[in-house]
């Protein structure tokens with residue numbers, strides 16, 4: 371009898387356990403109350419353990435293609451489903467019909483990005499298109515998982531990064547480009563080594579993220595800085611012969627608030643390089659770059675972006691008829707050196723050796739794009755380029771982006787080592 375009771379109790383206990391497991395699956399919830407988060411139109415199907423959503427972001431503050439949020443309530447080990455569709459938001463313009471929503475492909479990487487700790491970012495398996503939906507599945511080892519369009523890079527991450535670099539290296543100084551209109555710090559890293567005076571140094575300017583949704587470009591900037599402050603002899607050469615400014619995030623406000631930034635009102639950051647810029651970051655960058663130009667040492671200016679969904683990595687340049695020698699030859703030499711390195715990265719980062727041209731046929735505001743502005747207002751020898759790094763490839767990861775940055779930095783070193791030393 372005693373034994374029978376034990377068996378009954380065990381069976382009962384296991385029943386309770388099974389029922390308990392069923393009941394204990396927490397409700398899936400979505401959190402977006404943190405820096406850089408963006409999501410709207412959330413619908414959660416508890417039975418299917420699936421979350422339907424579209425990118426958030428105020429379309430007045432740029433293309434609504436960036437999404438980033440946290441899912442809580444996962445039973446560790448279970449597979450959840452993310453159902454993404456393009457934003458239906460439009461930007462009404464007075465007197466004009468509402469423009470169409472942004473093509474959903476901008477919001478739909480072949481693989482979504484996720485992280486269990488907010489530090490290490492991995493790709494999901496490839497998503498599947500179903501009508502207007504992109505369906506990603508994700509097996510999470512933890513109860514909470516961050517998911518995003520691509521690896522996030524927030525203003526806090528930029529603050530932390532420039533501080534860590536300055537603590538690691540006596541040649542790096544964490545500083546601020548300016549305060550944004552939203553009163554946020556715009557972190558900047560200033561790097562130089564040794565006794566050369568400013569006049570004896572090449573000027574190098576690297577900026578990313580004039581478009582807030584293009585998070586990969588910040589990782590490229592980080593990779594540039596990491597290489598620059600590494601023990602490599604070539605990196606030391608560059609620190610000793612140049613003065614380098616690196617701004618990982620230009621549009622900190624839209625990055626912090628999860629807005630897209632591109633085509634924001636009243637002015638896209640990368641159409642704001644005019645005689646009277648609207649944004650504090652552009653005012654400050656123009657002034658500092660202007661100082662380098664005035665000193666005749668605006669040697670290399672690099673503006674980092676991510677391109678369209680189907681594009682490889684490539685440079686944007688001005689049309690040749692807008693440039694004089696030696697600028698054209700120097701630019702082509704730099705592109706050759708950068709392409710030679712970046713196209714050899716393993717695993718592969720697809721890159722085109724043919725630059726695209728950003729002139730009058732690209733946008734009526736072509737003169738107000740940063741790299742164009744610097745080329746047209748720079749020194750005769752200035753190399754000023756926009757680099758678009760592929761975001762929709764299996765290697766568009768933090769490692770892949772950082773590899774592009776480190777190879778870009780090595781190309782800057784190689785290029786400058788061919789230039790006459792400053793007296």
Ligand SMILES: [Zn+2]
Pocket residue numbers: 580581584632675676
């Ligand atoms: Zn861009």
